[in-house]
Amino acid sequence: MEMLAKKWNFSKGEYEDYDLPEGASTFSKDMDEIVSCARCGKQLSFGYTYTSRQIQTQGGFGYGVCEKCYEKEWKEEWKEMERRKERR
Numbered sequence: 001m002e003m004l005a006k007k008w009n010f011s012k013g014e015y016e017d018y019d020l021p022e023g024a025s026t027f028s029k030d031m032d033e034i035v036s037c038a039r040c041g042k043q044l045s046f047g048y049t050y051t052s053r054q055i056q057t058q059g060g061f062g063y064g065v066c067e068k069c070y071e072k073e074w075k076e077e078w079k080e081m082e083r084r085k086e087r088r
């Protein structure tokens with residue numbers, strides 16, 4: 001099955017095609033299953049992933065990312081919000 005993913009670009013305000021690391025997952029019944037972080041490709045148990053706000057399936061389900069990447073997403077989003085405020 002081909003994995004089609006999209007990534008939300010905070011500064012452009014639109015989705016871009018995204019090349020997903022092998023092993024990235026949106027869902028697992030087994031929390032101990034080893035998956036790849038959809039952003040940096042690091043391997044970790046599914047139970048330790050966070051649902052990405054940026055990297056999603058075409059249907060809009062967020063992929064699992066590691067804690068560090070999740071934090072980066074928040075920071076990018078926050079920075080963009082601040083930038084928009086300044087523009088007003």
Ligand SMILES: [Zn+2]
Nearest residue numbers: 037040066069
């Ligand atoms: Zn990561």
